[in-house]
Amino acid sequence: MAGLMVLAFAGMDAALAGTGQPSPWQINLQGAASPVMESIRSFHYFLLAIIVAVVLLVLVLLVIVMIRFNEKANPVPSRTTHNTLIEVAWTVVPVLILVAIAIPSFRLLFLELDLPKADMTVKATGHQWYWSYEYPDNGDFSFDSLMVPTEDLKPDQPRLLAVDNEVVVPVNKIVRIQVTGADVIHSFALPSFGIKIDAIPGRLNETWFQAEKEGVYYGQCSELCGKDHAFMPIAIRVVSEADFAAWVEKAKQEFASNETQAPERVARNDVPGTMMPGTMLPVAAAAAAR
Numbered sequence: 476m477a478g479l480m481v482l483a484f485a486g487m488d489a490a491l492a493g494t495g496q497p498s499p500w501q502i503n504l505q506g507a508a509s510p511v512m513e514s515i516r517s518f519h520y521f522l523l524a525i526i527v528a529v530v531l532l533v534l535v536l537l538v539i540v541m542i543r544f545n546e547k548a549n550p551v552p553s554r555t556t557h558n559t560l561i562e563v564a565w566t567v568v569p570v571l572i573l574v575a576i577a578i579p580s581f582r583l584l585f586l587e588l589d590l591p592k593a594d595m596t597v598k599a600t601g602h603q604w605y606w607s608y609e610y611p612d613n614g615d616f617s618f619d620s621l622m623v624p625t626e627d628l629k630p631d632q633p634r635l636l637a638v639d640n641e642v643v644v645p646v647n648k649i650v651r652i653q654v655t656g657a658d659v660i661h662s663f664a665l666p667s668f669g670i671k672i673d674a675i676p677g678r679l680n681e682t683w684f685q686a687e688k689e690g691v692y693y694g695q696c697s698e699l700c701g702k703d704h705a706f707m708p709i710a711i712r713v714v715s716e717a718d719f720a721a722w723v724e725k726a727k728q729e730f731a732s733n734e735t736q737a738p739e740r741v742a743r744n745d746v747p748g749t750m751m752p753g754t755m756l757p758v759a760a761a762a763a764a765r
């Protein structure tokens with residue numbers, strides 16, 4: 476029965492959850508576009524089935540107790556206190572359930588953390604409040620990626636997720652993502668690829684994905700990093716190998732000299748009252764002056 480309920484839920488979820496971006500009334504994980512996310516989703520449904528079964532068992536036992544052993548139905552209670560068989564069972568069964576969860580859980584952890592041989596590397600650096608990307612294997616160009624403000628959105632661009640310069644990667648290739656932070660801790664997260672990894676200043680974290688379908692996939696910074704934490708989305712465009720090669724040629728020219736790119740574009744994206752990196756909150760400034 477638990478299995479049936481989970482199946483129904485999974486069916487409903489397939490209809491409701493978008494892939495690459497959230498969808499209205501979505502109640503479940505986003506659709507999978509990488510092998511890791513597929514494993515995360517099946518592990519999620521496996522856990523859901525176990526949880527539903529446990530909850531139903533407890534519910535049934537409680538109802539039996541309430542009906543059969545209430546004061547009216549059972550005025551003279553038994554004084555039984557120990558039952559070796561039951562006590563062994565309610566210790567061993569949960570242990571077996573935990574072992575059954577631990578095995579696929581560790582398998583999934585290894586899949587996520589044991590990087591396969593990568594076809595290419597993209598380095599993502601979190602800034603307050605945008606991402607910048609480097610392509611060391613494809614000509615070593617780099618660029619900043621800022622959110623498109625609502626008033627500038629094109630019809631096919633989702634609000635708060637679209638960016639001016641998307642990360643472009645080839646389909647079906649293993650992409651290693653190296654992640655770091657330039658100022659504070661950010662987190663690089665993209666639900667449909669099943670990746671979420673902290674961007675920590677002074678440290679290089681790595682993860683990977685293999686996008687299985689062409690399209691645009693969106694993610695967001697997932698570590699509270701300041702005022703515009705919610706406005707530094709991640710957009711990855713997955714294209715064919717030929718389109719990727721063409722894009723690389725174009726990008727090499729376009730981003731050839733962009734060392735001063737960030738500050739003016741951050742200023743454009745900003746609103747009055749902004750705290751730029753390096754400025755202090757009034758309270759902190761007062762404390763420093765003391």
Ligand SMILES: [Cu+2]
Pocket residue numbers: 601602660661662696697698699700704707
């Ligand atoms: Cu951030």
